[in-house]
Each structure stands twice: as C-alpha cells, then as structure tokens.
Amino acid sequence: MSAKVALKQNHIQQHLAVKRADLKVCNLKKSFSGKEILRDVSFKICSEEAVSLIGANGSGKSTLIRCCLRLIEPDGGRLEFFGQDLMLANQRGLRKIRSKVGFVSQKHNLVPRLSVLSNVLHGALAYQRSPRLWFQGFAPSVLREKAMHCLELVGLQDFGSRRADHLSGGQSQRVAIARALMQQPEFIIADEPVASLDPQAGDEVMELFVSLVRKEKITLLFSSHNLDHAIKYSDRILGLRNGEIEIDTASSGQSAFTLRGFYE
Template sequence: MTSLAPSMPLSAIAADSVCPLHVSGLSKQFASSSTAVFSDVSFRVAKGQSVALIGANGAGKSTLLRCCVRLIEPDAGKIILDGVALSGKSGRDLRQARNRVGFVFQKHCLVPRLSVLSNVLHGNLAHRCGPRNWSQGLARQVDRQQALDCLEQVGLADLADKRCDQLSGGQSQRVAIARALMQQPKILFADEPTASLDPQSGEDIMELFATLGRAHGLTLFFVSHHIEHALRYADRILGLRERQLLLDSSSGSENLQSLRGFYA
C-alpha cells in the first residue's frame, strides 16, 4: 500500500486550477457520538481522474463524500471545488458554487409519480429555477431535447414517458445518472451507486460511469464496498480506516489481496 504524501499547502491548492477537488484538514463528528467520524483528512483529485473511496462499514465514506460538497457540514477543514472555496458560502452562493457537480445517490432519489423525462429535467434546476424545469409538459424545447440526449447516453431514450415507479432498480439508477448529466457536470460524485442493484446491473452501471467519464472528460469520485470495482474502474484508491485517510494509491499498484489487507 502507498503511504500518504504530505498535504499540499492551501495557498498552493487554491492556485492550482487543474484539480477540480481539493480537501484540506477535513474533520467531522456528530453530536450523538463521542468520537470523530474522521479527522484531518486531506487529498486532491486531478482533472479527469476516477477515484474510489473504500473502507469498512461505518468508516465514514458516505459522510466524507457528502462533506466534500457540504451536503453534510464538516466541523473543520477547507474544500475547494473547481477553484472555488466552499467555506463560508450559503444559500444561492453555495448552490452556484456546486452547480457543475453531479451527485448520484444509492437510493436514486427520483420522483416516482413523474415521468423519466421530467426527472431528468430536474437536473436543470442546478442552473435555472422555476416550474419549467419541473415537468416535461412545461419545459422549453431546448431543455427537453437536452434531457432526451442525456437519456440516450444512458440507453433509456425509449422510456422517456414512462413513470419512474414502473422502472427496475438498474433503470432507476440510469435515470439518476442522466439527471446528473443534465447539470453538465465537471465532476461526478456517486455514493455506493450499485449497492441496491443485483450484480449484473451493478456491473452495467459501473461500465456506464466509466464510459461517460471518458466521453465527457469527467472527474469521477465514487464510494464503493466492492474492491473489484475500485480496482477495475478507478485510477486511484483512497481508503478510510480508524478515522483517518490511511490509503492513497494508484489502482495499478494494488490487487485484491492488498485491498483485503487494508480491511484487516
């Protein structure tokens, strides 16, 4: 396993616009717990890189991922997203700072009674507010076409008018990915995107992430319990253990045995 290099000074991080995500000294502790979820976590993600975050159950992987975009508020540390410091931002300023960030959740977070196309259009709410981005019947033609293009990229254009509560788990996750693409993201976060899927659907989703990442030059940062996925679909693997980031290694220098050893 690769040991961590010393963290980069924040001034140097801020000046480096190549890296879309910089985290420095990030810490989080919930009020209900006597110990921190993680402490003093620092790393940087390069443009176009695919990064997997691994760790045992309860290690804080999902919390860390959410803290990186302040969906969960960290207790300490600094985050620079696409060259913009998130610290101190709130409301409209915070939403604007992360409007080029796509986030795919394990639970899909679709509106079941609405159509597939309407759910994809919701990705446009990152850039424009109002009812025209809530329903396909109200949407501008240019936005409808963009949403259809996003569905085409995930292989579901033929299901545009179907209600989301009639979809399989794999189809629902593809709609969630299309919705994220609608934001025209520069970086795509995914929190255990295959956890609720059967093995074949999970493989299909990870292949889709890899294909879209290459096609759009996206930076990918995903949490996974599957070390095989980390090895196959990530350029780099980060590992949380004992409330610290104790693994930062290229996937090419790791294997199943070494990653299993990280959990020991």
C-alpha cells in the same frame, strides 16, 4: 508502509502537483455525539481524474462525501472546489459551486409519480431555476431534446414517458445517471452508486457510468464496497479506515486481495 508503496505514493503526489485540482480537502474533521468520524482528512482530486473511496461500514465514507458537498457541515478543515473555498461560501455561492457538481447516490431519489423524462429534466434545475421544469410539457424544447439525448446515452431513449415507479433498480439508476449528466457537471460525486443492484446489473451500470464520465471529461469521486469496481474504474484509490486516509495510491497494480484489509 513499504518502500515500494511510499515510492508509488510520492510519484502520485508529484503527478498531482502539476495538474489543476478540482477538489482540495485539507484537515477535514467531523464528529457526531462526541465520536470522531473524520480525523484530519486531506486529499485532492485533479481535473478529469477518477478516484475511488474504499473502507468498511463506519469508516466515514458517506460522511466524507456529504461533507465535501456541505450536505452536512464539517467541524473543521478546508474544502475547495475549483479554487473556491466551500467553507466560506454563502448560500448563493454554495448553489453556484454545487451547480457544477453532480451527485449520484445508491438511492436514486427519483420522483416516483413523474415520468422518466421529467426526472431527467430536474438535472437542468442546476442552471435553470424555473419550477416549470418539473413537468416535461412545460420545459423548453431545447431542454427536452437534451434530456432525451441523456436518456439515449444510458440506453433508455424509449422510456421517456414511462413513470419512474415502473422501472427496475438498474433502470432507475440509469435514469439517475442521465439526470446527473443533464446537469452538465464538471465533477460528479457518487456514493455507492450500484450498491442496491444485483451483481450483473451493478457491473453493467458501473461500466456505463464510468465510460460516460470519461467520455464527457468529468472528474469523478465514487465510494464503493466492490473492490473490483474500485480498482477497475479509477485512476487512484483512497483507503479510509477509522476516519483517516490510510492509503492514497494508483489503482494500477492493485488487487482485491491486497486491499481486502479495509473491509476486515
């Protein structure tokens, strides 16, 4: 590590020390079939920060993201969201923490046969457990109005009654973003959110997504294979290689050229 990089990383750590950490990961470990995927991964993300996670296929990005939500169970280490130990949480406690954390994946996971509005309403299930929310006709008017507002934010206010399986890839991902916003999250984790889109649609959706996250003061962790996106839309970059965090550095001053080694 160069003296310049070390100085920059030291500055980041000093900056983070005075801010509230929404997510703390300490010595996280995960193996599959005896193969180590994550090795003592440690980092923290502070309130309203946007952090990108980069690394080649097989570096452990998706595993790390799913471990952070306990969608898969880590083998060891410590996870804290908003000061609460996720590893010690029971199912009720886990649901409460997850209700504050939105998740956007590259596979938007919409319900094809339902309307766009109904899909967005599902975001409210984080704080309204009624199964009636699955259908827009039964949802309270205040929630329908909020869902329409979320669709307006992503430019799809005229698509509420359209079936989800009649949307393009870019439109589907916008609906997934609206659904995440409907959840009223304090934190959003996004796993390759535009990887399935063509370059132009990916640029448009990413620009919209991050601008809305920043406007709503939501903390963000997103993984990306697009180094330009990772640099442009984050405050910090975490570089994962062979299951270990190799860099934790400010995005400013970085370039795709200097980071390309993470994909070689």
